[in-house]
Amino acid sequence: MRADAERSRRRILDAARDVFLERGLDAPLDLIVRRAGVGPATLYRRYADREALVRDLTGDLLSRLEAAAHQAAREEGDAYAAVRRFVHAAADLRMGAVIPVLLEGLVVDQKLIESRTRTSGALDDLIHAAHESGRLRPEVGAGDLILLSIRLSRPLPGGLSRLDADGTLLHRHLDLALDGLTTQAAPAPAPAPGEPLTFADLVAAADRPNATD
Amino acid sequence: MRADAERSRRRILDAARDVFLERGLDAPLDLIVRRAGVGPATLYRRYADREALVRDLTGDLLSRLEAAAHQAAREEGDAYAAVRRFVHAAADLRMGAVIPVLLEGLVVDQKLIESRTRTSGALDDLIHAAHESGRLRPEVGAGDLILLSIRLSRPLPGGLSRLDADGTLLHRHLDLALDGLTTQAAPAPAPAPGEPLTFADLVAAADRPNATD
DNA sequence: TCGAAGCGGAGAAATTTCCTCCGCCTACGG
DNA sequence: CCGTAGGCGGAGGAAATTTCTCCGCTTCGA
Numbered sequence: 001m002r003a004d005a006e007r008s009r010r011r012i013l014d015a016a017r018d019v020f021l022e023r024g025l026d027a028p029l030d031l032i033v034r035r036a037g038v039g040p041a042t043l044y045r046r047y048a049d050r051e052a053l054v055r056d057l058t059g060d061l062l063s064r065l066e067a068a069a070h071q072a073a074r075e076e077g078d079a080y081a082a083v084r085r086f087v088h089a090a091a092d093l094r095m096g097a098v099i100p101v102l103l104e105g106l107v108v109d110q111k112l113i114e115s116r117t118r119t120s121g122a123l124d125d126l127i128h129a130a131h132e133s134g135r136l137r138p139e140v141g142a143g144d145l146i147l148l149s150i151r152l153s154r155p156l157p158g159g160l161s162r163l164d165a166d167g168t169l170l171h172r173h174l175d176l177a178l179d180g181l182t183t184q185a186a187p188a189p190a191p192a193p194g195e196p197l198t199f200a201d202l203v204a205a206a207d208r209p210n211a212t213d
Numbered sequence: 214m215r216a217d218a219e220r221s222r223r224r225i226l227d228a229a230r231d232v233f234l235e236r237g238l239d240a241p242l243d244l245i246v247r248r249a250g251v252g253p254a255t256l257y258r259r260y261a262d263r264e265a266l267v268r269d270l271t272g273d274l275l276s277r278l279e280a281a282a283h284q285a286a287r288e289e290g291d292a293y294a295a296v297r298r299f300v301h302a303a304a305d306l307r308m309g310a311v312i313p314v315l316l317e318g319l320v321v322d323q324k325l326i327e328s329r330t331r332t333s334g335a336l337d338d339l340i341h342a343a344h345e346s347g348r349l350r351p352e353v354g355a356g357d358l359i360l361l362s363i364r365l366s367r368p369l370p371g372g373l374s375r376l377d378a379d380g381t382l383l384h385r386h387l388d389l390a391l392d393g394l395t396t397q398a399a400p401a402p403a404p405a406p407g408e409p410l411t412f413a414d415l416v417a418a419a420d421r422p423n424a425t426d
Numbered sequence: 427t428c429g430a431a432g433c434g435g436a437g438a439a440a441t442t443t444c445c446t447c448c449g450c451c452t453a454c455g456g
Numbered sequence: 457c458c459g460t461a462g463g464c465g466g467a468g469g470a471a472a473t474t475t476c477t478c479c480g481c482t483t484c485g486a
Contacts, residue, residue: 003484003485004432004482023236028474041432041476041478042433100373144385144389154364157313158312160313160360163414169410206371206372215452215462243442244443254446257446433483437476438477440475445470446467446469447466447469454461454462456457
């Protein structure tokens with residue numbers, strides 16, 4: 001692949017991620033093109049349709065997340081620290097942009113499914129170890145962590161997005177959520193309501209037939 | 214005002230809040246109309262333009278938030294519990310839908326400004342008391358709490374939104390963030406990076422001139 | 427240096443969004 | 457219970473946005 005083509009691809013994927021985050025997966029491709037600073041033809045030449053673009057982006061992000069999961073397991077001695085690191089990495093990647101794709105049945109691509117399986121397996125291992133270590137609250141599951149990372153990494157509405165242009169605030173708030181807002185001296189927190197949310201719960205929710213409205 | 218007119222207003226405001234949350238303040242009014250289950254004329258008859266609708270919605274939500282702030286201060290003995298309750302209330306109201314309006318200079322309506330001032334004052338009091346009580350981490354400011362409530366109360370992307378149709382999950386995650394994901398036995402958390410975020414910080418960020426792109 | 431591959435802009439076609447007109451319906455005072 | 461003022465929804469034309477292609481120019485890489 002020619003160098004300039006690869007450069008365009010990168011710019012388009014980066015722009016697509018941001019636009020999908022802000023406007024959802026059905027955002028106008030025009031916006032992506034404009035944000036990427038390329039001509040419309042450059043996008044349409046590479047991607048036959050929206051789905052092709054979404055799939056390429058999903059693969060790109062997922063493979064990076066998979067790498068992050070393994071790296072966290074490998075490089076962090078403490079099990080809870082590894083979970084923490086994974087959550088921060090998922091937020092940095094802005095997995096929220098493509099989470100619906102990863103969870104919904106739409107994914108036909110075999111490569112994607114395998115990567116997803118490996119990644120969620122790695123995450124389960126991290127969490128299991130953290131539970132064993134006694135550091136991670138038992139009522140917290142993989143789904144809770146993923147949702148936390150998605151919710152905190154979505155761009156803020158309106159002018160507020162400027163508040164966190166570089167992501168400092170995102171990591172600050174992730175840290176606060178991971179550790180809690182209360183001081184150490186506080187009495188034991190009441191157990192959070194509900195059951196631990198698993199990865200499978202997310203998939204199940206996303207898979208139910210869509211009521212379009 | 215006739216009973217059916219008031220009923221329509223309510224339906225439109227509720228729908229507008231949801232649509233603005235999902236698509237931002239420049240979402241097509243058509244969507245609101247459809248979600249509200251009313252005819253387009255019903256919206257346009259009442260509101261001369263988008264701004265009028267946004268203003269009415271903002272006033273509606275803000276006055277309810279103000280009531281919640283006072284109620285929290287009045288009914289909760291413990292200072293930290295009051296903060297907690299306020300954050301949950303703000304999330305329930307989905308203040309994120311109109312936060313940009315409240316923070317940006319666009320608000321000309323004197324009533325709105327006064328209500329905003331009263332509410333942020335009440336919140337500051339809650340937080341100050343919670344800091345005094347030693348329960349709330351000192352590096353947490355009003356802005357942090359508002360952002361937390363906004364971020365956790367925005368709808369999840371795609372099919373995931375079905376996961377939390379009734380808001381149970383929202384409050385679960387709010388609780389987790391407030392108390393932290395670690396167990397009581399954990400060592401003292403590292404201080405969160407950065408300075409406490411104040412309400413004024415939010416306003417300042419939102420007020421800077423918009424770079425439209 | 428040359429050919430193949432990639433690029434962006436102009437713009438036609440399709441779709442979405444905005445907004446009004448108008449005939450029917452409903453709330454509510456008498 | 458009835459009259460009517462006020463409210464309602466749907467149809468649909470105008471305007472704006474979005475999609476997607478053609479084509480002449482530029483850039484990469486052998």
